[in-house]
Amino acid sequence: MSEPAVVARLTREATSGLSAADLEEFYRDLHRHPELSFQEHRTAARLAARLRAAGYEVTEGVGRTGVVAVLANGDGPVVWLRGDMDALPVREATGLSYASAVEGLMHACGHDLHITWLTGAAEALAAARDLWAGTLVVVGQPAEEAGGGASAMVADGVHERFPRPDVLLGQHVTPGLVGFYPHTPGLTLSASDEIDIVVRGVGGHGARPESTVDPLVTAAYVVTRLQTVVSRETAANRSVVLTVGQFHSGTKPNIIPEEARLSLSLRTQDTKVRERVIAAVRRIVEGECAAAGCPEPPEIAHIPGYPATVNDVALDEEIAAVHRELLGAHTVFDFGQVMGSEDFSLLAPEGVPYDFWYVTSTPAEVWEAAPGEELTEKFVNVPGNHSPLFAPDLSVVLPGVRTLVSAALSRLA
Numbered sequence: 001m002s003e004p005a006v007v008a009r010l011t012r013e014a015t016s017g018l019s020a021a022d023l024e025e026f027y028r029d030l031h032r033h034p035e036l037s038f039q040e041h042r043t044a045a046r047l048a049a050r051l052r053a054a055g056y057e058v059t060e061g062v063g064r065t066g067v068v069a070v071l072a073n074g075d076g077p078v079v080w081l082r083g084d085m086d087a088l089p090v091r092e093a094t095g096l097s098y099a100s101a102v103e104g105l106m107h108a109c110g111h112d113l114h115i116t117w118l119t120g121a122a123e124a125l126a127a128a129r130d131l132w133a134g135t136l137v138v139v140g141q142p143a144e145e146a147g148g149g150a151s152a153m154v155a156d157g158v159h160e161r162f163p164r165p166d167v168l169l170g171q172h173v174t175p176g177l178v179g180f181y182p183h184t185p186g187l188t189l190s191a192s193d194e195i196d197i198v199v200r201g202v203g204g205h206g207a208r209p210e211s212t213v214d215p216l217v218t219a220a221y222v223v224t225r226l227q228t229v230v231s232r233e234t235a236a237n238r239s240v241v242l243t244v245g246q247f248h249s250g251t252k253p254n255i256i257p258e259e260a261r262l263s264l265s266l267r268t269q270d271t272k273v274r275e276r277v278i279a280a281v282r283r284i285v286e287g288e289c290a291a292a293g294c295p296e297p298p299e300i301a302h303i304p305g306y307p308a309t310v311n312d313v314a315l316d317e318e319i320a321a322v323h324r325e326l327l328g329a330h331t332v333f334d335f336g337q338v339m340g341s342e343d344f345s346l347l348a349p350e351g352v353p354y355d356f357w358y359v360t361s362t363p364a365e366v367w368e369a370a371p372g373e374e375l376t377e378k379f380v381n382v383p384g385n386h387s388p389l390f391a392p393d394l395s396v397v398l399p400g401v402r403t404l405v406s407a408a409l410s411r412l413a
Helices: 004-015 020-032 041-053 111-127 149-155 215-233 271-292 313-327 364-369 375-380 394-412
Strands: 057-062 066-073 078-084 134-141 167-177 186-189 191-200 240-249 259-268 299-304 309-311 354-362
Touching: 004 111, 004 313, 004 394, 020 041, 020 111, 020 394, 041 057, 041 066, 041 111, 041 134, 066 111, 066 149, 078 111, 078 394, 111 134, 111 167, 111 394, 134 149, 134 394, 167 364, 167 375, 167 394, 191 215, 191 271, 215 240, 215 259, 215 271, 240 271, 259 271, 271 299, 309 313, 309 354, 313 354, 313 394, 354 364, 354 394
Parallel strands: 078 134, 078 167, 167 354
Antiparallel strands: 057 066, 066 134, 186 309, 191 259, 191 299, 240 259
């Protein structure tokens, strides 16, 4: 680890030739052309083309649509920089001049910005080879939103086909007054799981409910009862979020359907709590179906998602120190533990330290206009990730490149 002041000076030198206008236009183009998970063909091609032009050895199609680019620059550590590429099935409502041109799709989580940062950092470091030594590996990851992107790259041999990392680095755009770079040592993001449920009843005419077993009513009881798992079965000092995000059943108002389907999202930060909550969900679903007299037991499919993201404490503290030196001591603070989830950590082989931090992006005028006096009040009242109104301030483009460059140089310089 180089001294923070040295890394900050080298970062300024390495990024001095970057064109904000070029990177902002690249970002606008990516934002206009969002692509869903494992369909990021255009995004991957644009990233790959710029990396090749910068002198990287580029491999496309890793984990279906992923991109891996390698720049060997003498003896030294191997640093991986990762950015994710996929968009969301969200109808954009920002009114931006560069709003999504694809109906029903939007970069509502900021992955277009992640790829812009990744591209700018890769180009800056390639142009400043005389400032560092080692190997830089740039990873454009598919399908973070739908899940499976990092796993697909690992299954496709990303750890065997390319230089093994000594550290893995990444960052995420977040709401919050623009100009801050939060870090959290240790646990920063939660584990996630999905649970799919099928409640089977006996269908029939809406005028004769006595001849049926209504799966809609039973599923509604399940949804209501599940709320008690957090409020009555989980200790107050344990963080759990249990959300029923999908409820599908029926075709017409006067037909009682034969089945109802639910999909749940679970976020936890403790393995034992996670196991207890999953067991409670199963118990409640089976109990409600038995109480309703359903003709068949329910189908309950547990789909493990992402593990918790746990930053290496020493690495995070080192990079946070560099960011304080580069961007101002007041700009870096502990973000705390977040209930969101990421598959970023799956790209780190066993035993390899990683660090994942944040870049705030809410325009000052939007932040000031948001209701609330306290920071926490304003935070929940500005458009955040996955909102159709999410629109990061373009002023974060160059600083987000510098945070990645400085983190890489903290090990490569």
